[in-house]
Amino acid sequence: xxxxxxxxxxxxxxxxxxxxxxxxxxxxxxxxxxxxxxxxxxxxxxxxxxxxxxxxxxxxxxxxxxxxxxxxxxxxxxxxxxxxxxxxxxxxxxxxxxxxxxxxxxxxxxxxxxxxxxxxxxxxxxxxxxxxxxxxx
Amino acid sequence: xxxxxxxxxxxxxxxxxxxxxxxxxxxxxxxxxxxxxxxxxxxxxxxxxxxxxxxxxxxxxxxxxxxxxxxxxxxxxxxxxxxxxxxxxxxxxxxxxxxxxxxxxxxxxxxxxxxxxxxxxxxxxxxxxxxxxxxxx
Amino acid sequence: xxxxxxxxxxxxxxxxxxxxxxxxxxxxxxxxxxxxxxxxxxxxxxxxxxxxxxxxxxxxxxxxxxxxxxxxxxxxxxxxxxxxxxxxxxxxxxxxxxxxxxxxxxxxxxxxxxxxxxxxxxxxxxxxxxxxxxxxx
Amino acid sequence: xxxxxxxxxxxxxxxxxxxxxxxxxxxxxxxxxxxxxxxxxxxxxxxxxxxxxxxxxxxxxxxxxxxxxxxxxxxxxxxxxxxxxxxxxxxxxxxxxxxxxxxxxxxxxxxxxxxxxxxxxxxxxxxxxxxxxxxxx
Numbered sequence: 102x103x104x105x106x107x108x109x110x111x112x113x114x115x116x117x118x119x120x121x122x123x124x125x126x127x128x129x130x131x132x133x134x135x136x137x138x139x140x141x142x143x144x145x146x147x148x149x150x151x152x153x154x155x156x157x158x159x160x161x162x163x164x165x166x167x168x169x170x171x172x173x174x175x176x177x178x179x180x181x182x183x184x185x186x187x188x189x190x191x192x193x194x195x196x197x198x199x200x201x202x203x204x205x206x207x208x209x210x211x212x213x214x215x216x217x218x219x220x221x222x223x224x225x226x227x228x229x230x231x232x233x234x235x236x237x238x
Numbered sequence: 239x240x241x242x243x244x245x246x247x248x249x250x251x252x253x254x255x256x257x258x259x260x261x262x263x264x265x266x267x268x269x270x271x272x273x274x275x276x277x278x279x280x281x282x283x284x285x286x287x288x289x290x291x292x293x294x295x296x297x298x299x300x301x302x303x304x305x306x307x308x309x310x311x312x313x314x315x316x317x318x319x320x321x322x323x324x325x326x327x328x329x330x331x332x333x334x335x336x337x338x339x340x341x342x343x344x345x346x347x348x349x350x351x352x353x354x355x356x357x358x359x360x361x362x363x364x365x366x367x368x369x370x371x372x373x374x375x
Numbered sequence: 376x377x378x379x380x381x382x383x384x385x386x387x388x389x390x391x392x393x394x395x396x397x398x399x400x401x402x403x404x405x406x407x408x409x410x411x412x413x414x415x416x417x418x419x420x421x422x423x424x425x426x427x428x429x430x431x432x433x434x435x436x437x438x439x440x441x442x443x444x445x446x447x448x449x450x451x452x453x454x455x456x457x458x459x460x461x462x463x464x465x466x467x468x469x470x471x472x473x474x475x476x477x478x479x480x481x482x483x484x485x486x487x488x489x490x491x492x493x494x495x496x497x498x499x500x501x502x503x504x505x506x507x508x509x510x511x512x
Numbered sequence: 513x514x515x516x517x518x519x520x521x522x523x524x525x526x527x528x529x530x531x532x533x534x535x536x537x538x539x540x541x542x543x544x545x546x547x548x549x550x551x552x553x554x555x556x557x558x559x560x561x562x563x564x565x566x567x568x569x570x571x572x573x574x575x576x577x578x579x580x581x582x583x584x585x586x587x588x589x590x591x592x593x594x595x596x597x598x599x600x601x602x603x604x605x606x607x608x609x610x611x612x613x614x615x616x617x618x619x620x621x622x623x624x625x626x627x628x629x630x631x632x633x634x635x636x637x638x639x640x641x642x643x644x645x646x647x648x649x
Contacts, residue, residue, distance in 0.1 A: 388536055
C-alpha cells in the first residue's frame with residue numbers, strides 16, 4: 102500500500118510579519134499529515150478516540166531549511182521510523198508542491214493512552230491497529 | 239466593585255504579512271478578557287466547568303477601527319450589556335495601552351449549558367453565580 | 376459562472392476542551408473560503424498583494440447555530456452582499472459536508488488599500504478586478 | 513543581571529479535546545518567553561526589526577513530560593546554550609507556576625538576517641547587541 106503525501110495550502114492567517122509562514126504552523130501541519138496518514142492506512146483518529154485510545158505527543162521537532170510563503174502549497178510525507186506497540190516515531194518532510202524543494206523536516210514521538218490516561222500497549226489493547234502501524238515500519 | 243481592563247501584549251505569532259495583528263486574534267483576546275473579567279468578579283471559568291457549567295459562544299462580532307501592530311500592548315474593557323439568567327451579552331473595547339486610541343470594538347453572546355449539553359437557567363442552577371453577573375448589568 | 380462552496384476538514388488543533396471546534400476558527404475559515412472564492416473568480420489574493428492592493432477586514436461577525444466536531448468536514452459558501460468599488464460585504468454559510476446541516480453564518484466587510492495604506496477605489500485603480508467583484512453582487 | 517522567568521497564563525483557546533493544552537502552543541510560548549528575555553536584556557525584538565535585523569527560527573524542539581491544563585499558569589525560563597555572533601541556541605524549561613513541576617523542555621536555534629534576507633554576523637553588524645547576547649552564554 103502506497104501512502105500519498107498530504108497536501109496543505111498555506112493560509113493568510115498562517116503568515117507573520119516576516120512575510121513567511123510562522124514556524125509554529127508546521128507543528129500543526131505535521132498533525133494534519135498524521136491524521137491523513139492514519140486515514141489512509143484505515144483508521145481515523147476520531148474513531149480511535151471513540152474506541153477510547155488517545156495518542157498524545159511526547160516530543161516534536163522541526164528543522165526549517167527554507168521559508169514557505171503565502172500562496173505556496175506544500176506536500177508533507179510521513180515515514181514511520183520506529184514502532185514497538187508502545188511508542189511510535191514519525192518523520193516528516195515538507196516540500197513545495199510544485200518545485201519539490203524541501204522546506205522543512207521534522208519528527209514526532211507518540212504513545213497510546215486509555216481513557217483513564219494510562220499508557221497501553223496497542224499490541225495487546227488493539228491488535229488490529231497494531232498490525233496497521235507495524236506494517237509501515 | 240470596579241473591574242480593571244485586561245492587558246494583552248501582542249505576540250509575534252499574532253502578526254500577519256500585512257504587518258498587523260491578524261483580525262482573528264481579537265476574537266481570542268475577547269475570550270482572554272472574558273475569563274479575566276470572570277476571575278475579577280469572583281468565579282474562574284475553570285471552576286465553572288468543574289461545577290458542570292459550560293458557557294458556549296452563540297455569536298461574536300468585531301469592528302476594526304485602526305490596526306494594532308507588533309510591540310503594542312492593548313487594554314480590553316468589558317461591559318455586560320444584557321443578562322437575564324439564560325443569556326449573557328458582552329461588549330468589548332480594545333484600546334492602546336499607552337495612547338488609549340480605540341482600536342476595536344466587539345460583542346459576544348453566551349448561554350449556559352449543563353454537562354449533558356442542555357441549556358440551563360443560571361438563576362435556578364447556580365443562583366450565586368447569577369447574582370454575580372446580575373450585579374454587572 | 377457558478378462558485379463552488381469551499382471544503383474545510385476540521386483539524387485536531389482546532390478543537391477545544393468543550394470537545395467542539397473553538398469558535399475563533401470560523402473567522403479563519405471565512406478567510407480560507409474568501410481566498411478560495413477569489414481564486415475561483417480569477418484573482419488570487421497573493422497576486423492582488425503583488426499588484427500592491429491590500430484587502431483588510433473592517434468587521435467580522437459569526438453566529439453559531441450548532442457545534443462542529445472533530446472529524447466533521449464543512450462546506451462554506453459565500454455571497455457578495457454589497458460592493459461599490461470601495462467596500463465589499465460578504466456573507467458566509469458553514470454547513471456540514473454530508474448532512475448539509477447549517478452550523479454557522481457570518482459576515483465580513485472589507486476595503487481596499489494601496490501599499491501606502493491609503494483607501495483606494497478598485498473601480499479606478501484596478502477596473503478589471505472591479506468588474507470581477509461587481510459581477511457577483 | 514538576573515533574568516526572570518516568563519509567566520504565561522493558559523487560555524481556553526489553547527486547549528484541545530484531550531482537555532490539555534495543545535502541543536503546538538508551547539512553540540508559541542517559547543517565542544513569548546524569547547521576546548520577553550530580549551526585553552529584559554535590553555533590546556526588544558520590535559526594535560531589532562526596526563534596525564533591519566530579522567531573527568528567524570532555524571529549528572525548534574519540545575519534549576512534553578507532563579500535561580498542562582486550562583487554568584494553570586506556567587513559568588518559562590531560558591538559557592543561552594551557545595552563541596557565536598552568527599547562530600544562537602536557546603533552551604527552555606516550562607514549569608508550573610505554583611507546584612514548580614517541570615512540564616516541558618525545548619530548544620530553538622536562530623540566525624540573524626538583514627532586510628535583504630542575507631545572513632549577518634551580529635558581532636560585526638550590531639556589536640552592542642552582540643555583547644548583550646554574549647553576556648548570557
